[in-house]
Amino acid sequence: GQSLEQPSEVTAVEGAIVQINCTYQTSGFYGLSWYQQHDGGAPTFLSYNALDGLEETGRFSSFLSRSDSYGYLLLQELQMKDSASYFCAVDSGGYQKVTFGTGTKLQVIP
């Protein structure tokens, strides 16, 4: 089966850097995505890694190590509006069947 593990909650200070980890065990692997969801809102796509290494998009970066079945989302210069839940998701192929992790609730404090 498919399983993804990420911390349930993380707290960080405004202006700081926070890393949200994701480890996965899946029967197939095409890529790892990250989504953000604010309370009461819909998940929105943040980033995607198909190959090992770091992908940077503004204040957000995402890293993947396929050999370790591990990835992380790095948020820099944290802002209060970054308080949200963050989900990693594995695309295991086969007509785009995507499995989501259980989500990490990030609280940014002043």
Place this chain on the structure above:
Amino acid sequence: DVKVTQSSRYLVKRTGEKVFLECVQDMDHENMFWYRQDPGLGLRLIYFSYDVKMKEKGDIPEGYSVSREKKERFSLILESASTNQTSMYLCASSPRPLAGGPDTQYFGPGTRLTVL
């Protein structure tokens, strides 16, 4: 902008009722998905469809069925609602990705269903 709309934000039904949740996307996406979201369990895939009249079971299809008669519309049906189906239901759509590209899913606002 991609727009995914769901027929209701909040819905209250009684045990045993037949429930229809509708989802419409306006970007001509091939793929559509239904998830339910529960605290501590994340998003769990119920059904997905990669083409009109095609459907595939996800991880938790029991108690649900789906219909996709038109490309833009994907319906989730609870044949006989039960209290354990009280949840947030999220619909999503995605285009067929380019080789090596992300499968970016675009989500609707969700329907919070309560079954009494």
